Amino acid sequence: MGARDARLSRLCGRAWPEGLLLDALSLSPVLDVLDVGAGDGRLVRELARRGHAGRVVGVDPTPGLGVQRASAEALPFPDARFDVVLFMRVLAHLPDQARALAEARRVLRPGGQVWGAAHGPAHLRATWAALGQPLAPGDAPPEPALTVTCPLTVTDADARFLLGTYGQAADVPGHLFPVQDAAQLLIWSLAP
Numbered sequence: 001m002g003a004r005d006a007r008l009s010r011l012c013g014r015a016w017p018e019g020l021l022l023d024a025l026s027l028s029p030v031l032d033v034l035d036v037g038a039g040d041g042r043l044v045r046e047l048a049r050r051g052h053a054g055r056v057v058g059v060d061p062t063p064g065l066g067v068q069r070a071s072a073e074a075l076p077f078p079d080a081r082f083d084v085v086l087f088m089r090v091l092a093h094l095p096d097q098a099r100a101l102a103e104a105r106r107v108l109r110p111g112g113q114v115w116g117a118a119h120g121p122a123h124l125r126a127t128w129a130a131l132g133q134p135l136a137p138g139d140a141p142p143e144p145a146l147t148v149t150c151p152l153t154v155t156d157a158d159a160r161f162l163l164g165t166y167g168q169a170a171d172v173p174g175h176l177f178p179v180q181d182a183a184q185l186l187i188w189s190l191a192p
Helices: 002-012 018-025 042-049 097-107 125-130 156-165
Strands: 033-036 056-060 082-088 108-119 146-154 179-189
Touching: 002 146, 002 156, 002 179, 018 042, 018 082, 018 146, 018 179, 033 042, 033 097, 042 056, 082 097, 097 108, 125 146, 125 156, 125 179, 146 156
Parallel strands: 033 056, 033 082, 082 108
Antiparallel strands: 108 179, 146 179
16 A cells, blocks of 8 residues: 555655645644554654654554554553544454444543544546446445545556556556546544
């Protein structure tokens, strides 16, 4: 996913998705933030790059540099420790979402915020359609608090690369590209 996000960042001209998420949330720089499912720590590093003065902690079962090993369902922090808890593109992958949200609320200070983010239905839709793989309509997600869309142009080389990051190899017909597309992130408030 890191290589895919790096390519999307280049195409968007901004850090995808952590930069766009942080822009949309406009977090106060003094808040203590927990990033659950932090992976390689890109969101933690982006907050540091922006000069965030509050405590920033990332946790993941398979952590990258600067991220603590922990499960979303059993956070190793005392009650009421953070002002903001973020679940960026992770909730759908957790075995017990309800337990993870309960843990997030437990470590949240009174008046704090829990935010979840996932790719929206328009995320790379035109690219997949050009490749003959339109996305199947799924259940409509709940109405997001925020929708972040980054317009981009996808070339045949970009499409080939993106397919590879999904473990797929296919002949990408150059005559179908470039396509005007978008990277999309839906953001929900999951606070109590």
